[in-house]
Amino acid sequence: MVKSWKETILKEYPRLSPGSKFRFSCRKELSCFTQCCGDVNIFLSPYDVLRMKRALKLSSGKFLEKYTLPPFLADQKLPMVLLKMKDDARKSCPFVTPEGCSIYEDRPWSCRMYPLGMASSKTAQRADGEEFCFIVEEEFSCLGLKEGQEWTVEEWWKDQGIDIYNQKNEPYKELTLHKLLVEGKGLGPAKSQMLYLTLYDLDRFRKLIFESSFLSRFEIEDEVIKKIKKDDEALLDFGFDWLRFSLFAENTFKIKGEVAEEKKKELGLDSIE
Numbered sequence: 001m002v003k004s005w006k007e008t009i010l011k012e013y014p015r016l017s018p019g020s021k022f023r024f025s026c027r028k029e030l031s032c033f034t035q036c037c038g039d040v041n042i043f044l045s046p047y048d049v050l051r052m053k054r055a056l057k058l059s060s061g062k063f064l065e066k067y068t069l070p071p072f073l074a075d076q077k078l079p080m081v082l083l084k085m086k087d088d089a090r091k092s093c094p095f096v097t098p099e100g101c102s103i104y105e106d107r108p109w110s111c112r113m114y115p116l117g118m119a120s121s122k123t124a125q126r127a128d129g130e131e132f133c134f135i136v137e138e139e140f141s142c143l144g145l146k147e148g149q150e151w152t153v154e155e156w157w158k159d160q161g162i163d164i165y166n167q168k169n170e171p172y173k174e175l176t177l178h179k180l181l182v183e184g185k186g187l188g189p190a191k192s193q194m195l196y197l198t199l200y201d202l203d204r205f206r207k208l209i210f211e212s213s214f215l216s217r218f219e220i221e222d223e224v225i226k227k228i229k230k231d232d233e234a235l236l237d238f239g240f241d242w243l244r245f246s247l248f249a250e251n252t253f254k255i256k257g258e259v260a261e262e263k264k265k266e267l268g269l270d271s272i273e
């Protein structure tokens with residue numbers, strides 16, 4: 001049987017620890033400069049999209065429409081969002097310029113990590129699975145790997161601002177490993193749509209909260225309401241809580257008393273939490 005790329009990495013790639021050393025230096029003077037910014041699959045996490053749309057001063061809807069591929073792939077359990085490459089001979093990234101990345105400060109996680117990748121054997125059943133970094137093997141010849149400064153993995157992460165991305169991506173990782181999702185048949189179209197809207201199309205999610213009956217149906221502290229009205233990062237955190245409630249029936253939201261009473265009557269129950 002053919003091994004998946006994930007199996008190959010887990011079985012064959014050397015593991016790097018935080019203190020492991022590697023050499024790498026990406027410079028404009030190298031003949032490969034920007035070669036790597038094309039014909040590549042770049043998966044975007046919700047936090048990647050938040051940072052990029054904010055940097056470009058676009059609404060989430062406009063960003064998704066202009067810069068990402070349609071998200072719903074039939075064999076995926078979750079909507080996958082990929083950066084859309086240009087329709088030119090090199091299939092260039094829309095943000096690459098002769099000077100380098102035009103959104104460097106807000107480039108996605110995988111661009112920051114390069115030349116490192118991350119593999120994980122964690123699953124819903126094995127929360128203690130292994131997680132490690134490895135050196136990415138690319139088809140293009142990355143001259144930066146053949147020379148340059150010596151880094152430890154830890155130093156690289158710090159230099160590239162990866163910690164904040166890992167911190168913000170953690171709830172997404174937890175969601176993707178949720179038992180009900182991993183063991184089930186996937187979310188189905190309606191719930192996939194809801195997840196996509198909640199985590200990726202933040203401006204539309206905000207509209208839904210403030211322009212529907214949402215706030216009259218759930219008990220939400222005034223302080224939280226004030227924050228999510230303006231702050232995308234707070235809204236994303238709120239979105240994860242909302243999905244845990246709406247997809248997995250976790251106790252992260254409380255239905256307002258009168259709405260709960262109505263539901264109780266409707267369902268013929270004595271109490272409803």
Ligand code: SF4
Nearest residue numbers: 026032034036142144
């Ligand atoms: S191929 Fe490697 S060295 Fe060349 S631009 Fe890309 S990351 Fe930098």
Ligand code: SF4
Nearest residue numbers: 037093095096101111
């Ligand atoms: S986002 Fe920036 S670093 Fe990443 S592929 Fe595009 S141009 Fe290169």
